[in-house]
Amino acid sequence: MRIDCKVIEDVLPLYLDRVCSEQTREMVEEHLETCENCKKAVDSLKSLQIPQIELENQNADYAVKKGLKKIRVRWLASVFAVILVIPIILLTWNQCHGRGICFTNIREFTLAKAFVNCLEKGDYEKAYSYININDIKQEWEKEWFDVAKLKNIKTDGLNKFCEYGERLEEYGGIQNCKYVGIVFSGQSSAGKSVQKVAFKIEFAKKDILFDVMVSDDGVESFSGGGSFVNDPLAQFSIWSEYLWQYYEGCYFDSEIKDYVYIN
Numbered sequence: 309m310r311i312d313c314k315v316i317e318d319v320l321p322l323y324l325d326r327v328c329s330e331q332t333r334e335m336v337e338e339h340l341e342t343c344e345n346c347k348k349a350v351d352s353l354k355s356l357q358i359p360q361i362e363l364e365n366q367n368a369d370y371a372v373k374k375g376l377k378k379i380r381v382r383w384l385a386s387v388f389a390v391i392l393v394i395p396i397i398l399l400t401w402n403q404c405h406g407r408g409i410c411f412t413n414i415r416e417f418t419l420a421k422a423f424v425n426c427l428e429k430g431d432y433e434k435a436y437s438y439i440n441i442n443d444i445k446q447e448w449e450k451e452w453f454d455v456a457k458l459k460n461i462k463t464d465g466l467n468k469f470c471e472y473g474e475r476l477e478e479y480g481g482i483q484n485c486k487y488v489g490i491v492f493s494g495q496s497s498a499g500k501s502v503q504k505v506a507f508k509i510e511f512a513k514k515d516i517l518f519d520v521m522v523s524d525d526g527v528e529s530f531s532g533g534g535s536f537v538n539d540p541l542a543q544f545s546i547w548s549e550y551l552w553q554y555y556e557g558c559y560f561d562s563e564i565k566d567y568v569y570i571n
Contacts, residue, residue, distance in 0.1 A: 311339050316346050324350070420505035420520040421487065423527050428485045428509075432473035436466050440526035444548055453555055461551075468551045472544040476511070479540055482518075484510040491519070502528060511541050537562050 316339050322328040323336045340347055419438055426435035445461050476482060485507050492504035502523045509518045511532065518532045534542035543550075553559055558569045 311335060313339075313343060313346055316340075316343070317349060415524060416503040416522045417490065417505055419526060420503070420507075420522045423520060423522070423530075424482075424485045424507050424509075424518070427473075427482045430473075430477055430481050432470045433466065435473070436469045438527045439465070439469070440523065440528055441465050443525065443528070448552070448555075452552070457555060464554065465548070465551055468554065469547045472540070472547045472550065475540045476544055479512045482509050482511055482541075484508075485518075488517070500525075500528075516541065 316336055323333060328336075340350065423435055423438040426432070426438070441462055444465070445458055448458060448461075449455055486509075488506040488508050490503055491506045492502075495501055500523050502521055505520045505522060507518045507520065509516055509532070516532050516534075518530065520530045521528045529545075529548075531545045532541040533539075536542045536546060549560075553567075556567075556569075557571055558567045560566070561568045
């Protein structure tokens with residue numbers, strides 16, 4: 309029986325994809341033996357087909373890439389988890405043993421470290437922003453000066469702080485700051501919780517232990533030893549004393565060891 313070419317053309321895609329029935333396949337092959345037009349149609353369709361092996365390779369490559377991506381994501385997640393766990397373990401250990409950086413003093417340590425980093429960079433204006441100037445103002449209002457006299461204390465304090473900071477720069481400034489440890493945890497005379505954080509610094513080609521007393525409100529005080537008479541670092545550490553003398557209108561005479569009033 310002669311099969312119409314249009315029927316063959318309709319089933320050729322199924323024949324080439326090998327999804328037709330055995331009877332249909334035999335019918336198409338029998339027709340192709342005698343029909344040149346349908347043979348050409350088969351050749352044309354074959355040229356348009358993407359080889360199956362290429363698709364399989366692409367699928368395999370995609371599967372491999374997807375698998376590697378999952379491995380990479382899980383590996384990064386594991387590393388990140390370890391990075392988080394290690395500090396938590398150390399903080400917990402220190403908290404239990406009451407020493408070093410722990411959960412209850414990490415803010416104070418962070419403030420002290422930021423303050424010292426600013427000094428090392430010579431950024432005294434930024435370092436001053438960590439000073440707890442509000443408590444100084446409140447204390448002086450109770451003991452020494454009226455509110456009106458201290459209305460510009462933040463600006464005046466900044467000027468005095470930077471003035472003595474600039475003297476440090478004349479000697480090369482503070483360099484090579486390294487954290488040593490938290491050497492004191494307790495309360496100040498005002499009953500405030502404070503931490504004394506120790507650093508080793510280099511100033512004027514000497515290694516010096518530099519202590520920063522800090523509370524949750526900021527830096528309360530700091531010191532680096534030396535003589536207040538001729539040591540710029542010691543003078544810098546009592547910058548608030550010089551600010552007090554400015555408001556009081558006096559200066560301290562080291563020879564007579566007493567204050568001398570200007571007016």
